[in-house]
Amino acid sequence: MSKVRAKKHLGQHFLCDLQVAERIACSLTGFGDTRNVLEIGPGMGVLTDYLLEKPWELTLIEIDSESVSYLREKYAGRALTILEGDYLAGKYRELYKAPYAIIGNFPYNISSQIFFKVLEERDRVMEVVGMLQKEVAERITSPKGNKTYGILSVLLQAFYVAEYLFTVPPDVFDPPPKVNSAVIRLKRNSVQELPCNEKLFFRLVKQAFHTRRKTLRNALKPMGLSEAFKSMELLDLRAEQLGVDDFVYLTQKLESSWKQ
Numbered sequence: 369m370s371k372v373r374a375k376k377h378l379g380q381h382f383l384c385d386l387q388v389a390e391r392i393a394c395s396l397t398g399f400g401d402t403r404n405v406l407e408i409g410p411g412m413g414v415l416t417d418y419l420l421e422k423p424w425e426l427t428l429i430e431i432d433s434e435s436v437s438y439l440r441e442k443y444a445g446r447a448l449t450i451l452e453g454d455y456l457a458g459k460y461r462e463l464y465k466a467p468y469a470i471i472g473n474f475p476y477n478i479s480s481q482i483f484f485k486v487l488e489e490r491d492r493v494m495e496v497v498g499m500l501q502k503e504v505a506e507r508i509t510s511p512k513g514n515k516t517y518g519i520l521s522v523l524l525q526a527f528y529v530a531e532y533l534f535t536v537p538p539d540v541f542d543p544p545p546k547v548n549s550a551v552i553r554l555k556r557n558s559v560q561e562l563p564c565n566e567k568l569f570f571r572l573v574k575q576a577f578h579t580r581r582k583t584l585r586n587a588l589k590p591m592g593l594s595e596a597f598k599s600m601e602l603l604d605l606r607a608e609q610l611g612v613d614d615f616v617y618l619t620q621k622l623e624s625s626w627k628q
């Protein structure tokens with residue numbers, strides 16, 4: 369089997385260090401009694417080899433047809449499902465009726481989009497182990513008050529416990545990326561539904577960080593604030609100073625101020 373040619377536009381940087389691959393694969397814990405695992409972007413299967421040693425019901429989704437042919441040949445006769453397609457376009461509600469986990473050395477050009485998709489699927493996705501650019505990994509796992517704290521930190525931390533596991537240097541990939549990478553893990557928390565209008569919560573968080581240097585009173589102006597809402601002291605702060613609970617509280621207050 370000849371190797372797959374790395375295609376830049378698909379974010380293909382193949383992991384060559386088997387110890388790192390094993391460490392990533394072993395970071396998946398099966399949290400929430402989940403046995404169904406979806407690997408995004410398996411490439412030539414460096415993580416897949418280790419995942420196959422575990423008791424997972426494994427499905428791979430890979431956009432690159434050359435990789436898919438390679439994988440079909442490599443894993444012929446093995447108990448796993450290989451799908452060719454774009455993870456972002458997939459309908460996983462049909463594929464998975466039960467909870468599932470996601471793992472991958474993600475294509476860095478779409479790693480934020482992958483996590484927004486995870487948020488859409490949050491009622492089913494129990495655990496995520498992913499390698500991505502270090503900068504995005506820091507953003508997702510950042511606590512409030514940090515410069516890197518942003519939209520994905522708040523939205524994901526509302527529904528998941530986020531951990532930064534370890535940093536990975538560029539020289540373990542072929543071809544090496546220009547940036548450092550990091551592996552993170554998300555585990556679903558016990559929040560089924562936030563105690564506020566969730567659609568409005570998502571809108572408010574995005575609006576708050578849109579102009580993150582402004583106080584919330586100014587940043588949230590486009591949402592149509594009543595005088596009573598504007599007088600709240602919390603609005604003297606900037607978005608990066610607020611935790612998930614503060615955003616929930618603001619959402620509740622904003623919605624009730626519109627009803628008055």
Ligand SMILES: C[S@@+](CC[C@H](N)C(=O)[O-])C[C@H]1O[C@@H](n2cnc3c(N)ncnc32)[C@H](O)[C@@H]1O
Nearest residue numbers: 381382383409410411430431432454455473475
């Ligand atoms: C960084 S490489 C990782 C490959 C392999 N897992 C490894 O560690 O060597 C990212 C992989 O994601 C695939 N990919 C890119 N965009 C994708 C998408 N939208 N859906 C599914 N796979 C995608 C690429 O073809 C590539 O194989």
